[in-house]
Amino acid sequence: MRWDIFCKVIDNHGDIGVCWRLAADLAARGQDVRLWVDDASALAWMAPAGHPRVAVLPWEGCVAAQPGDVVIEAFACELEPAFVAAIAERTRTSGRQPAWINLEYLSAEGWVERCHGLPSPVLSGPGQGLVKRFFHPGFTASTGGLIREPDLLQRQAAFDRAAWLQARGIAWAGERLISLFCYEPPGLASLLGQLAQAGRPTRLLVAAGRAEAAVRQWLATRPDTGSLALHWLPLMPQPAFDELLWACDLNLVRGEDSLVRALWAGKPLVWNIYPQHDDAHLAKLDAFLRWLGAPPGLVAFHAAWNQGGPALPAIDPAGWQPSVERARRRLLAQHDLVSELMRLVRGEHQPSTVPDALGPVGKSK
Template structure:
């Protein structure tokens, strides 16, 4: 891959830490391959629990700090510039990058896009996007679309991920987290926004024949569960479960421990982009709550992913109700049968494809 490169990744925290989660995984994987990475972020607060130990080779910079921008402008320009999810780096930094590109030859400028299974992703992945105005006028960005097929940029997957999962000891991890799990109890993780069908899920699990422990993640999922309990006037009486349902509320987890949570569970409810990818690698049945958009563009996005997944009718309908597309009661959830076979098949399909970092480095090597 040539000499060691300096990568600048720009990330703006829009909502719920997902953008930062993706960018931190990308930065860490590049650093593990020997690259030097500066992660420019406007709010790094979540890294305090997401990655408290940091990462050798990754420098986190507050892009709202004028002194940091001034120092970077005075120093060497990055070899690769990545704009994550349409954010706009400071014009001074773009100007410094443009100066180096014009003096020593074009340097890769990547526009890292959001994840989607929609058909346009394959059409647009890798295409150039000339810059006509601003500090970068005259340069060319290149679209990089993560995706689920070989014609896209793939998904983030660090080396050895599935091998580490194969060695994972569920009982040991649950004990370390002080989760009172007992053998035979079904484990379900809940990482969500505020789904209208949450009450249906609660009733289904509480009234079911199978004992279930719901592992509720910190933040909006915990708030949604407690708001549901308050609306039902359940209060402390049901805060930790009812009937066949037991509940454990989790603290904020590091990225490795979030993976461990997904590996430990028989079914994972996830939201956004980063957790969807990690749930796919976990290989257990999953339900995705997609980020809602005002123009309902997320409907087409979710259905395109369900099409790619080959979701059986019961899983497709569950997704539609969970995401508020359908006001019907939630259909029965499954942790075995078609839902599990679908998840395992998706993981094997993705495993056969090159990961995102390998494809990104290959694209840059071709265009350098």
């Protein structure tokens, strides 16, 4: 089938990162994908090789395009009216509606299971009478699951940490390795100070962008980093970022995409959740930690990391590891997101009558 994925880049590359992983996974399974995006610049480093079955196209070009078999609105982006009208016209002329999916944000909150897969009739505009369907990624079998490429486990099993680090000029001598990919968490300065004073040497692999800027700001006030060695990472393609997480003993991640990849890595993790002005992110964080079965120390660390306040607890990778391993096993026993999405779409793509509101086949109403 031909898939149209629509993405509007808001900030921080998370939206385009998820959409590219989705597009590339579909393409690897033999699907043809058009990724319509308003700013594709991040793909130059995120996916420099592209994929032969994924066409990356400018958002505005969709107004003259004919829709494919599946249309995905990622993260509540709103389609151009001309493209919606083209969906309606294809529905009238072919006798079946392209599957129209609203791909939502990731959450472990209870309402996700209740809303996943629900229909959403279009009540006005050029698509009146069509039906979208909500698709919620999630952590349970009653949701849409998480993106997991079919070859992920094989690639991870073949990974050679020492060779990977050496190839990237990371002078590893057996010290603890921690990756840092964050916004500006309130607990960052406390963590850096903790690592600098620790008896055990640590090498912090700092992602380019906001994480690097935040660490450099701290570094400007502290010339002596003690037991903490810093390594500045370049912008990395997605496969290399996955390997970074496999290489480290603890992963400090942010947003949605890197959280999922850290879960697949199976290493202890800390999540810097994207802050929202009404603190809705705190309920989302609490739901995730409850699903994870996080021990009290990890819960307390997340609170101080994301909100500040009480002193940041000491990191405890060994104590945090079992909950992540159990969570990963649960996830591996469930279907992945692309498999669930294709199953849903196959059901939606069966021959059917045109919605009444669109009028008889071949005639506009």
